[in-house]
Amino acid sequence: MSLTRRNALALGSAAIAVTLVPLRAFAASEKSMEAIKAFAGEAAVTEGSFDLTTPEIAENGNTVPVSFSAPGAKRVMLLADGNPSPGVASFEFGALSDSSGSTRIRLAGTQNVIAVAEMADGSIVQVAKAVKVTIGGCGG
Amino acid sequence: MAKARVKAPKTAAAGELVTIKTLVNHPMESGQRKDKEGKIIPRKIINAFSATFGGEAVVAATFEPAISTNPYFQFSFTVPATGDLVMKWTDDDGSMIEQTKTITVA
Amino acid sequence: MNKITKTLTCLLAASGLATVAVADQDATLTINGELTIATTVAAPADSPLDELFSGWVFRSGETQALQMDDFDNPSFIFVDQAIEQFAKVEGTEGESCASCHTDVAEFKGLRTTLPRHNASTGKLDTMATLINDCRTNRMGAEPWKYSKGKMTAMKALIGLQSRGMPMNVAVDGAAAEHFELGKEIYYTRVGQLDMSCANCHEDNYDTMIRADHLSQGQINGFPTYRLKNAKLNSIQGRFKGCMKNIRATPYKEGSKEFTALELYVASRGNGLPVETPSVRN
Numbered sequence: 430m431s432l433t434r435r436n437a438l439a440l441g442s443a444a445i446a447v448t449l450v451p452l453r454a455f456a457a458s459e460k461s462m463e464a465i466k467a468f469a470g471e472a473a474v475t476e477g478s479f480d481l482t483t484p485e486i487a488e489n490g491n492t493v494p495v496s497f498s499a500p501g502a503k504r505v506m507l508l509a510d511g512n513p514s515p516g517v518a519s520f521e522f523g524a525l526s527d528s529s530g531s532t533r534i535r536l537a538g539t540q541n542v543i544a545v546a547e548m549a550d551g552s553i554v555q556v557a558k559a560v561k562v563t564i565g566g567c568g569g
Numbered sequence: 570m571a572k573a574r575v576k577a578p579k580t581a582a583a584g585e586l587v588t589i590k591t592l593v594n595h596p597m598e599s600g601q602r603k604d605k606e607g608k609i610i611p612r613k614i615i616n617a618f619s620a621t622f623g624g625e626a627v628v629a630a631t632f633e634p635a636i637s638t639n640p641y642f643q644f645s646f647t648v649p650a651t652g653d654l655v656m657k658w659t660d661d662d663g664s665m666i667e668q669t670k671t672i673t674v675a
Numbered sequence: 676m677n678k679i680t681k682t683l684t685c686l687l688a689a690s691g692l693a694t695v696a697v698a699d700q701d702a703t704l705t706i707n708g709e710l711t712i713a714t715t716v717a718a719p720a721d722s723p724l725d726e727l728f729s730g731w732v733f734r735s736g737e738t739q740a741l742q743m744d745d746f747d748n749p750s751f752i753f754v755d756q757a758i759e760q761f762a763k764v765e766g767t768e769g770e771s772c773a774s775c776h777t778d779v780a781e782f783k784g785l786r787t788t789l790p791r792h793n794a795s796t797g798k799l800d801t802m803a804t805l806i807n808d809c810r811t812n813r814m815g816a817e818p819w820k821y822s823k824g825k826m827t828a829m830k831a832l833i834g835l836q837s838r839g840m841p842m843n844v845a846v847d848g849a850a851a852e853h854f855e856l857g858k859e860i861y862y863t864r865v866g867q868l869d870m871s872c873a874n875c876h877e878d879n880y881d882t883m884i885r886a887d888h889l890s891q892g893q894i895n896g897f898p899t900y901r902l903k904n905a906k907l908n909s910i911q912g913r914f915k916g917c918m919k920n921i922r923a924t925p926y927k928e929g930s931k932e933f934t935a936l937e938l939y940v941a942s943r944g945n946g947l948p949v950e951t952p953s954v955r956n
Contacts, residue, residue, distance in 0.1 A: 523627050576746045
């Protein structure tokens with residue numbers, strides 16, 4: 430007997446996937462905007478294309494694996510747009526580093542995770558990923 | 570203060586990109602939780618991490634309360650020659666953990 | 676994969692949607708790139724289940740990945756602490772665990788047989804009672820609380836020695852009456868929500884309860900590091916949590932009821948390899 434009940438799950442998943450927020454449509458919260466502005470200084474912020482990996486559905490908001498890879502970046506800042514306080518971490522990379530990082534973060538609810546990077550040429554770019562954070566039926 | 574677990578290779582080729590994994594046993598008390606009497610449990614987190622290799626800065630990070638309990642951080646860098654990877658974690662209360670791993674280039 | 680699942684998977688792939696983080700029945704649990712552990716086994720002939728699935732199977736890909744590397748698995752913070760504790764002298768007799776048990780690897784196989792009947796006490800021994808028995812009677816040290824940090828860490832270290840070995844608890848002979856008590860508790864509805872263990876873990880495993888993917892409630896991976904509370908959780912601690920969730924008054928940890936239930940639930944997983952210490956949500 431295989432896990433046939435997964436079929437119902439897969440159908441449901443397709444419905445969930447369709448409603449994911451498209452990348453361009455996200456609007457960051459005021460606090461996030463302030464943090465991004467402080468990071469960018471005078472430079473304009475444009476959309477980046479570096480890797481930001483987050484789960485589509487976080488099994489538990491207490492421990493969500495996040496990783497990024499922005500080759501050439503001097504600085505990277507991670508924000509959790511929907512947390513009471515959006516700041517997550519910021520990194521300064523030396524010449525030996527490959528400007529990548531991986532960590533585990535707390536997300537208070539479904540929201541966008543934003544990564545902002547200062548690239549080698551001083552330009553500021555940002556990438557966002559939507560993460561659905563679920564509340565379990567058992568054990569909270 | 571708590572201890573750090575570090576996974577680093579013992580040897581590398583010159584110019585090789587190595588990945589370092591770190592994990593510290595620390596509650597990362599966010600300052601948002603309340604105790605049974607309803608009082609806020611004060612914030613106590615590891616707020617900074619730095620790694621240097623052969624004296625040269627590899628990465629310097631600041632952590633906020635949104636970093637999970639038992640903070641995990643993985644990073645990569647190119648090993649130019651034999652040297653010491655010196656890592657430091659700083660707690661809100663000023664205490665520090667330091668760990669050094671030597672990577673030898675044959 | 677059956678035909679329906681294949682079609683759906685094709686549809687999902689064709690629509691360009693990335694894989695959703697649901698349990699991958701076909702994923703293989705290989706730890707540190709070397710130890711492969713079966714997470715699905717045939718159920719014994721007299722089991723109410725057809726196949727046994729480890730809790731690992733029901734978790735998202737990211738959670739599964741955390742258990743596949745002993746460095747990424749946060750349980751090992753506590754295993755390290757237990758290794759230190761194992762060598763620590765405590766109690767009036769001036770001994771440590773290591774004074775008698777020179778190498779913790781001696782305990783290989785122990786986890787697969789627990790809980791087990793103790794002929795002299797007439798009760799069931801669990802890992803916790805064995806540890807406390809040594810501490811109080813042989814070390815002259817304070818007993819540890821059932822689900823507190825030092826106990827769960829030591830259970831994780833000792834259980835780890837049996838990792839990969841199939842569970843094999845005895846339910847016959849003197850253990851039979853405890854097995855029957857545990858079975859009765861498993862199927863009895865309790866609490867404001869009027870539910871029994873079986874309602875979720877037998878009748879409805881592999882379905883969603885709100886956003887939680889229900890497992891068969893197997894305990895082969897305990898103590899487990901739960902992402903929810905970022906620490907090791909014990910079997911009876913989890914039973915307690917489950918009972919609270921259905922708004923029933925939980926039995927006490929270490930009680931006859933919970934210990935009998937632990938034997939019964941362990942027997943439902945006979946054949947599943949030990950995964951201690953595992954990672955769950």
